[in-house]
Amino acid sequence: MLTVCPYFHVHQPYRVKRYRVFDIGNDNEYFNDSSETDLNNRRIIDKVANKSYRPTNAILQELLDTHPDFRFALSFSGTVLDQFEAYAPDVLESFQKLVASGRVEILADTYHHSLAFFYSVPEFERQVLKHKKRIKELFNFTPRVFRNTELSYRNDLAKWCEDNGYLGIMAEGWDKYLGWRSPNFLYHPPGCKKIKVLLKNYKLSDDVAFRFGNQGWSSWPLNAETYAQWIHAHHGDGQTINLFMDYETFGEHQWEDTGIFNFLRALPGLLTRHGDTSFKTPSETALSYDSVGEIDVPDVLTWADTDRDLTAWTGNDIQKDAVSTIYGMEEKVMATKSKELIETWRKLQTSDHFYYMCTKWSQDGDVHAYFSPYQSPYDAYIAFMNALSDLQLRVSHALALNEEKALAREERKLVEVKTATALEVKPEPMPNPTTWQRLKNWCSQVVGRLPFLRMIISQKH
Amino acid sequence: MYTCYDESEPKWPRFFSFMRILTFGWDFPPSRNGGLGVACFGLTRELSQKGVEVIFVLPKRQNAVGDARFIFAEDERKVKVRQVESHLKPYNAADSRVYFISGYESSGKPIIKSRTIVEEAHRFAHQAALIAQEEEFDIIHAHDWTSYLAGVAAKIASGKPLILHVHATSYDQAASENVDPSIYKIECESFAIADKIVTVSSFTKDLIVRKHGVNPAKVEVVHNGCDTFIPTRHEPLLQGLKNQGKKIILYHGRITIQKGVDYFIRAARIVVDVDPNIVFVISGWGDMTSQIINQVGAMGLSTHVIFAGALWEEERDRMYQSADLVVMPSVSEPFGLVPLEALQHGVPSLITKQSGVGEVLVHALKVDFWDVDEMANKILSAMRYPVMRSQMVNEGRRDLDRMSWKEAAKKVHQLYKTLLQYVTS
Numbered sequence A: 001m002l003t004v005c006p007y008f009h010v011h012q013p014y015r016v017k018r019y020r021v022f023d024i025g026n027d028n029e030y031f032n033d034s035s036e037t038d039l040n041n042r043r044i045i046d047k048v049a050n051k052s053y054r055p056t057n058a059i060l061q062e063l064l065d066t067h068p069d070f071r072f073a074l075s076f077s078g079t080v081l082d083q084f085e086a087y088a089p090d091v092l093e094s095f096q097k098l099v100a101s102g103r104v105e106i107l108a109d110t111y112h113h114s115l116a117f118f119y120s121v122p123e124f125e126r127q128v129l130k131h132k133k134r135i136k137e138l139f140n141f142t143p144r145v146f147r148n149t150e151l152s153y154r155n156d157l158a159k160w161c162e163d164n165g166y167l168g169i170m171a172e173g174w175d176k177y178l179g180w181r182s183p184n185f186l187y188h189p190p191g192c193k194k195i196k197v198l199l200k201n202y203k204l205s206d207d208v209a210f211r212f213g214n215q216g217w218s219s220w221p222l223n224a225e226t227y228a229q230w231i232h233a234h235h236g237d238g239q240t241i242n243l244f245m246d247y248e249t250f251g252e253h254q255w256e257d258t259g260i261f262n263f264l265r266a267l268p269g270l271l272t273r274h275g276d277t278s279f280k281t282p283s284e285t286a287l288s289y290d291s292v293g294e295i296d297v298p299d300v301l302t303w304a305d306t307d308r309d310l311t312a313w314t315g316n317d318i319q320k321d322a323v324s325t326i327y328g329m330e331e332k333v334m335a336t337k338s339k340e341l342i343e344t345w346r347k348l349q350t351s352d353h354f355y356y357m358c359t360k361w362s363q364d365g366d367v368h369a370y371f372s373p374y375q376s377p378y379d380a381y382i383a384f385m386n387a388l389s390d391l392q393l394r395v396s397h398a399l400a401l402n403e404e405k406a407l408a409r410e411e412r413k414l415v416e417v418k419t420a421t422a423l424e425v426k427p428e429p430m431p432n433p434t435t436w437q438r439l440k441n442w443c444s445q446v447v448g449r450l451p452f453l454r455m456i457i458s459q460k461h
Numbered sequence B: 001m002y003t004c005y006d007e008s009e010p011k012w013p014r015f016f017s018f019m020r021i022l023t024f025g026w027d028f029p030p031s032r033n034g035g036l037g038v039a040c041f042g043l044t045r046e047l048s049q050k051g052v053e054v055i056f057v058l059p060k061r062q063n064a065v066g067d068a069r070f071i072f073a074e075d076e077r078k079v080k081v082r083q084v085e086s087h088l089k090p091y092n093a094a095d096s097r098v099y100f101i102s103g104y105e106s107s108g109k110p111i112i113k114s115r116t117i118v119e120e121a122h123r124f125a126h127q128a129a130l131i132a133q134e135e136e137f138d139i140i141h142a143h144d145w146t147s148y149l150a151g152v153a154a155k156i157a158s159g160k161p162l163i164l165h166v167h168a169t170s171y172d173q174a175a176s177e178n179v180d181p182s183i184y185k186i187e188c189e190s191f192a193i194a195d196k197i198v199t200v201s202s203f204t205k206d207l208i209v210r211k212h213g214v215n216p217a218k219v220e221v222v223h224n225g226c227d228t229f230i231p232t233r234h235e236p237l238l239q240g241l242k243n244q245g246k247k248i249i250l251y252h253g254r255i256t257i258q259k260g261v262d263y264f265i266r267a268a269r270i271v272v273d274v275d276p277n278i279v280f281v282i283s284g285w286g287d288m289t290s291q292i293i294n295q296v297g298a299m300g301l302s303t304h305v306i307f308a309g310a311l312w313e314e315e316r317d318r319m320y321q322s323a324d325l326v327v328m329p330s331v332s333e334p335f336g337l338v339p340l341e342a343l344q345h346g347v348p349s350l351i352t353k354q355s356g357v358g359e360v361l362v363h364a365l366k367v368d369f370w371d372v373d374e375m376a377n378k379i380l381s382a383m384r385y386p387v388m389r390s391q392m393v394n395e396g397r398r399d400l401d402r403m404s405w406k407e408a409a410k411k412v413h414q415l416y417k418t419l420l421q422y423v424t425s
Helices: A041-066 A076-086 A089-101 A119-137 A155-163 A202-209 A224-232 A261-272 A283-287 A318-329 A328-336 A339-347 A363-371 A377-423 A436-449 A453-460 B014-018 B035-049 B065-073 B116-134 B143-158 B180-192 B200-210 B239-243 B261-274 B289-298 B313-322 B338-344 B372-384 B386-403 B405-424
Strands: A002-010 A072-076 A104-106 A170-171 A184-190 A195-201 A240-246 A277-279 A291-294 B020-024 B054-060 B081-085 B099-103 B110-116 B137-142 B164-167 B196-199 B219-221 B247-252 B278-283 B305-307 B325-328 B348-350 B365-367
Touching: A002 A224, A002 A283, A002 A318, A002 B239, A041 A076, A041 A089, A041 A261, A072 A076, A072 A089, A076 A089, A089 A104, A104 A283, A155 A240, A155 B261, A155 B338, A170 A283, A170 B313, A195 A240, A195 A283, A202 A224, A202 A240, A224 A261, A261 A277, A291 B365, A318 A377, A318 B365, A318 B386, A328 A339, A328 A377, A339 B099, A363 B372, A377 B372, A436 B348, A436 B386, B020 B035, B020 B116, B020 B143, B035 B137, B035 B405, B054 B116, B054 B219, B081 B305, B110 B180, B116 B180, B137 B143, B137 B405, B143 B164, B196 B200, B196 B405, B247 B261, B247 B313, B247 B338, B261 B289, B261 B313, B261 B372, B278 B313, B289 B305, B325 B338, B338 B386, B348 B372, B365 B372, B372 B386
Parallel strands: A002 A072, A002 A240, A002 A277, A072 A104, A170 A195, A184 A291, B020 B054, B020 B137, B054 B081, B137 B164, B164 B196, B196 B219, B247 B278, B247 B325, B278 B305, B325 B348, B348 B365
Antiparallel strands: A184 A195, B099 B110
């Protein structure tokens, strides 16, 4: 028995336009580039929708229709969902249709594709909650397996997930932590009892995600038969093959002319042809198998670069500066209580902004250059920091305004109290009535109530 | 080095390891003319280290010979500096005139005559043909356009292969306007005759392929290098200004149309409007100096722009070390050593995308020369975010090691070897 657990990550950031020093204090829009460059977010969504989302969703739908066993998982950042809603509602609908099949699971994530867990847990929690609500609203689905931005993972994150009721969490199956062990089993984090760690089989995943179209690769061109054989070869030495990759692998990172679509179309049929092979979603996987051992990851592990750590986002000085500046603003931004400012601040937390500032120039560096819409890491940093400076300005204005309002409110209250006390006319204190007076009052009241007595008294007079 | 049986090195008959190169140039340190002499010096030094014998032919200029001998005192056997009777001056237009003393009257009064630079180049070529017949060598290597004709003449006289080393073209010098037709003609004719052409950047390679119709297969790119030592720190200049919290932006180079100083001044106007605490220093001299001074006055920048004159050696180093950012606003720069020098002194640079050095220097800010708004934006951003400046210096310095003259000489040496292989086979 071998199960395959495919999972595709769907994400697009809000790229910051070429925001200049002169714009600080004059322009509140950081993400509305309208040029013909890759900084234009709407243009990117249009482009990737045509190259990847639309054709791939059509194939996935077809696969769900024709293979009753086929199942897989998706994760969405909130930023990509918002952009689908605004720029390509049909793409969102096609995703909703996939999920409605009941065989597509959605994973929990941070709304803004941020690294918040490593800088501010309360902020991280707010983003996870926001994401959960959004997924419920759009797909009527409640995620039960967690994946963090860039598959970043650490023991304490797993602990957090267990404490918050998740069945499983995803991580890179990296040799440094696995040692001789295989990623094709489930593991548990130290100190956790319930939660299971699903490890990415990076060799098989990256064969598709990175190497598929590389003509210099010894296995190029890779066809679905060969790939299915590679997976079947794990019968007997594993329980689950976790194939985790960017959704945009299909049609965007690997273009159509590489044959990636035909590969995807053919694979499920070829995999299930082997009687003992089937598909499982991540939560099914987590529920089906027991942990075979503990995996201890005390330092941050990610799925990026050959380092598999956070250095692609926080490796150099400008990245560190940008990250510490943005998370340093948390208290003030939250104090504004302004939805708009908080949302903008969060959009700037998206990890891609820091990735564009990377200056590692090895083979990884080429990958960074391919994915960056900026001409240099310094251009990325300048645009980001200028936008952030403007946001800081807006935050301090908002705080000053709030303070003013609070002051005004206080003043108004004070005035009200004063006028109230001034207007209030204190009634003369009534002298305590004596018993005789009370009796008299009572008598006159009784007389007043009873007409015949009134008549008798008046006749007497 | 060829006696070992290394697969990567072709096995040569022993006499080729003493290859002798007849080199023509017109500028050599410590003359104070700019990057070209520095490049010839760095390349020659490293080639000698590799066992290449260099005969360096310079047009006659005062001090040049003595100074050059002085510099290569240790390597005297290998580098032989020859002088010829010519009066070439670098960086001149074709019709600019050269004045020289042709003799003396009986009263002792000198007789001063003048010739154009093109005439001088032809005279240099005439001498070169004679030297080529007198000397023994394997390859001819001519640096920059004033030496092209000399190289061609030497080739005709000796039949040896010719390499032309392009440090700049008529298009760079004129910033693409009013290209000097007589220089252009010399370039085209010489490029056609040369066996190989070396350019200092892909930027220049593209340019001569496009503008001069050179076959790209004939062109080899050898990026200039840079000395990798860390220079001594000096007492900074303009301490008074710095104490007032002013930031200093430096331009260092000739003040000519090619260098784009006018764009720099226009960017300065925009910068000062946003942040009046920034001061611009212009170190250099050239035929556009008075125009730039007028421009500064007309734009109301007199209090923000300082003209430091041409600075050299220690003064130049002190200026570099005092600056917060160095700007090289060139309209067309085949290579551009200034940002590398600045890095050595611990200062980051802003360069234009029309600069060859940008191909090897990643850690610099880059703009199009005409985009003065963006130039101003990047200057201001660099001043706002000191972390970015320090990172450009720290990471850029690490890259400098890859850009040594040794690397450049290695490529040139390889080229010599291929050419000789071709000749012998």
